Amino acid sequence: MKNKMNSNLLIFLFLIILAFVVYSVWQRGVQAPVFTCRAHIVSEVATKTCDKTSVFDIFLSINEKDKGYILISGNYSCPNAEPTPVEGVIDFTYSKEGDYYSIYMGGRGDKFSDVSSVLKYGNLKMKITNLDHGVYMLSLPNDILMMCTKA
Amino acid sequence: MGQIIINGLVRFNTLDGTLLSLDNSMDMVTLNHVNSDLLLLLIKHNGVPLSRETILNELWEKRGLSSSSNNLNSYISLLRKALVRCGCEGLISTIPKYGFLFEAEIVFDDAALSPQPKKVESETLAHLPGNKIINSVTHSFGRGKLKIVLAMLALLLMVFSPDIYDYLRLKSIRTKLFNIEQCQFYLADEKTKRQDTTSTVNTIKSMAEKANMDCKHTANVYFFSDTYRDASGRVSRENLLAYCPYTGNAACENFFKVEYEK
Numbered sequence: 001m002k003n004k005m006n007s008n009l010l011i012f013l014f015l016i017i018l019a020f021v022v023y024s025v026w027q028r029g030v031q032a033p034v035f036t037c038r039a040h041i042v043s044e045v046a047t048k049t050c051d052k053t054s055v056f057d058i059f060l061s062i063n064e065k066d067k068g069y070i071l072i073s074g075n076y077s078c079p080n081a082e083p084t085p086v087e088g089v090i091d092f093t094y095s096k097e098g099d100y101y102s103i104y105m106g107g108r109g110d111k112f113s114d115v116s117s118v119l120k121y122g123n124l125k126m127k128i129t130n131l132d133h134g135v136y137m138l139s140l141p142n143d144i145l146m147m148c149t150k151a
Numbered sequence: 152m153g154q155i156i157i158n159g160l161v162r163f164n165t166l167d168g169t170l171l172s173l174d175n176s177m178d179m180v181t182l183n184h185v186n187s188d189l190l191l192l193l194i195k196h197n198g199v200p201l202s203r204e205t206i207l208n209e210l211w212e213k214r215g216l217s218s219s220s221n222n223l224n225s226y227i228s229l230l231r232k233a234l235v236r237c238g239c240e241g242l243i244s245t246i247p248k249y250g251f252l253f254e255a256e257i258v259f260d261d262a263a264l265s266p267q268p269k270k271v272e273s274e275t276l277a278h279l280p281g282n283k284i285i286n287s288v289t290h291s292f293g294r295g296k297l298k299i300v301l302a303m304l305a306l307l308l309m310v311f312s313p314d315i316y317d318y319l320r321l322k323s324i325r326t327k328l329f330n331i332e333q334c335q336f337y338l339a340d341e342k343t344k345r346q347d348t349t350s351t352v353n354t355i356k357s358m359a360e361k362a363n364m365d366c367k368h369t370a371n372v373y374f375f376s377d378t379y380r381d382a383s384g385r386v387s388r389e390n391l392l393a394y395c396p397y398t399g400n401a402a403c404e405n406f407f408k409v410e411y412e413k
Binding site (some may be wrong): 013014015017020021024025038039040041042044045046082102130131132133134135137139144146147148149151 | 263309311312317325339340362371373375377391394395397400401402405406407408409410411
């Protein structure tokens with residue numbers, strides 16, 4: 001009888017531990033509803049017109065109500081030319097589809113496409129992968145966008 | 152290990168108190184620790200009548216516990232049933248108004264538990280070799296220690312399971328390539344991982360030098376590379392080197408370079 005009670009107790013404890021482990025792992029894998037991160041980007045892109053250099057900061061915010069925004073601040077320039085400043089906010093709405101965020105960009109000027117070619121698209125499928133030390137990898141289905149730090 | 156074979160039919164493991172039929176015709180029977188000690192005591196006095204007082208004294212009073220003759224009857228009854236289940240019937244006889252007699256053919260597998268000379272067996276339990284009781288206590292202690300070890304392992308698993316999960320998850324995402332001082336360089340996408348390692352390392356070192364990365368402080372650096380061919384056949388290579396410092400809340404610095412092959 002005592003052995004049976006001990007066995008039952010062990011099974012019960014094992015189930016509690018198992019539930020705790022599964023919950024912890026599940027919680028780690030779940031993306032928080034509110035997400036903000038920032039990154040500094042330096043890019044050198046050879047175009048038909050010039051070898052363009054861009055330096056800008058990006059702040060990405062995704063909130064709970066299927067809305068978010070991208071804050072961009074920086075400039076770009078061609079060799080021997082004055083830097084062109086680019087600043088502004090791009091609002092967007094989004095829906096979550098599996099691992100990916102389907103992002104629908106709001107109104108924005110042409111100036112943003114000079115900063116990054118990705119910003120000219122109206123709809124983006126973006127995945128956010130949590131690495132370590134508050135670092136996230138933002139990627140499209142066929143491309144890596146950038147690494148950013150949780151803000 | 153204390154292994155005792157009873158009547159050539161049953162193997163009694165004194166360490167875990169189990170009875171196992173030698174021809175595997177029965178399931179294993181596990182005795183509780185009192186019955187296990189009781190059977191060991193009876194075996195040690197095989198063929199010698201044991202008084203109730205002696206048994207009560209050996210199994211309970213010497214350990215600072217108390218019990219009654221009725222309790223002893225219950226344990227004897229349970230032990231008889233367990234032995235019957237293993238095909239050993241009638242090994243324990245009741246001696247009215249005295250106690251019990253255990254009679255069986257006993258073979259000791261373990262030298263440590265080998266039978267004492269007959270003259271010792273015929274002595275009273277007060278003169279029994281102490282190692283038998285010590286063994287019994289050691290077994291209980293061993294079981295207790297095992298439970299503590301298991302509990303500690305379970306606790307460690309609970310505490311560290313998120314870290315273990317993170318470690319395995321990161322291991323599946325990124326592959327470490329090399330170090331420069333405090334910077335650890337990783338590849339984190341399959342396309343880049345498939346590329347020639349030497350060429351990748353050279354490209355990373357060149358970009359890191361140009362970007363003037365601070366590797367005096369701990370940082371993770373991720374490298375991504377891909378090649379595209381447009382409709383006109385022009386091939387471009389995109390490289391991204393992302394420097395993410397450990398400390399503080401500094402943003403990752405992404406160095407992005409697009410080159411067209413001529």
